[in-house]
Amino acid sequence: MEKGEIELIKQVQGGNKMAFQQIMNKYGERVMSTAFHFTKNYQDAEDLYQDTFVKIYRNIGSFRFESEFFTWIYKILSNQVFSFYRKRKRITTVDPGESNYLWETIPADETDSADRETYRSSMREEIDRALKKLSPQQRVVFVLKHYEGKKIKDIAALLDCTEGTVKRYLFRATRKLQTLLVAA
Numbered sequence: 093m094e095k096g097e098i099e100l101i102k103q104v105q106g107g108n109k110m111a112f113q114q115i116m117n118k119y120g121e122r123v124m125s126t127a128f129h130f131t132k133n134y135q136d137a138e139d140l141y142q143d144t145f146v147k148i149y150r151n152i153g154s155f156r157f158e159s160e161f162f163t164w165i166y167k168i169l170s171n172q173v174f175s176f177y178r179k180r181k182r183i184t185t186v187d188p189g190e191s192n193y194l195w196e197t198i199p200a201d202e203t204d205s206a207d208r209e210t211y212r213s214s215m216r217e218e219i220d221r222a223l224k225k226l227s228p229q230q231r232v233v234f235v236l237k238h239y240e241g242k243k244i245k246d247i248a249a250l251l252d253c254t255e256g257t258v259k260r261y262l263f264r265a266t267r268k269l270q271t272l273l274v275a276a
Contacts, residue, residue, distance in 0.1 A: 093160060101161060104152050112152075116145055119165055126166070129239055130173050130232070132220075140176060144169045159249070166250050170232060177228035222272040230265035233258055 103111035120141070127140035147168045155164055223231055236242040236250070244262075248255045 097161060101155060112149055119162060123169055126169060129235060140172050143172050163249060167252065170250050173232060174228055218273060222269050225272060226265050226268060230261045233261040234265040237262055
């Protein structure tokens with residue numbers, strides 16, 4: 093962690109609201125983007141963004157500088173996502189985006205771009221439908237691993253669980269997605 097960031101966090105811990113605004117400016121876009129990946133709904137993502145920064149502000153005094161600051165923020169956001177799923181008792185689709193790992197694996201064929209786009213669009217819809225059927229834990233782990241590119245150990249740290257638990261959720265999510273996508 094950089095000295096400037098440590099000083100900024102300490103200022104916020106001391107009650108400096110302008111320093112907190114700097115933290116929001118620095119991390120806000122990443123928080124919003126991640127929230128949108130989980131909800132595929134701008135309004136819901138905004139709610140998660142706001143709830144996350146309220147939690148950060150209220151709990152920044154408990155940040156102990158033992159990890160990267162964004163890891164701590166991401167952990168708060170992940171907990172907010174779980175709460176969101178519990179409150180809504182529904183799972184929404186994930187917007188994989190154009191630079192996503194899953195979509196980059198579909199082979200390109202310049203001779204038939206219209207068919208390829210139709211195929212890619214259809215695959216996105218099938219995967220989104222299948223993702224809706226995962227448990228919130230499985231979905232969060234799957235999205236963090238395959239959409240956000242996080243490592244197993246980083247996901248475990250973010251979710252405050254063991255690597256074995258993350259692997260179990262990932263295995264079950266992958267197996268369930270395979271079953272659902274083969275049947276589709």
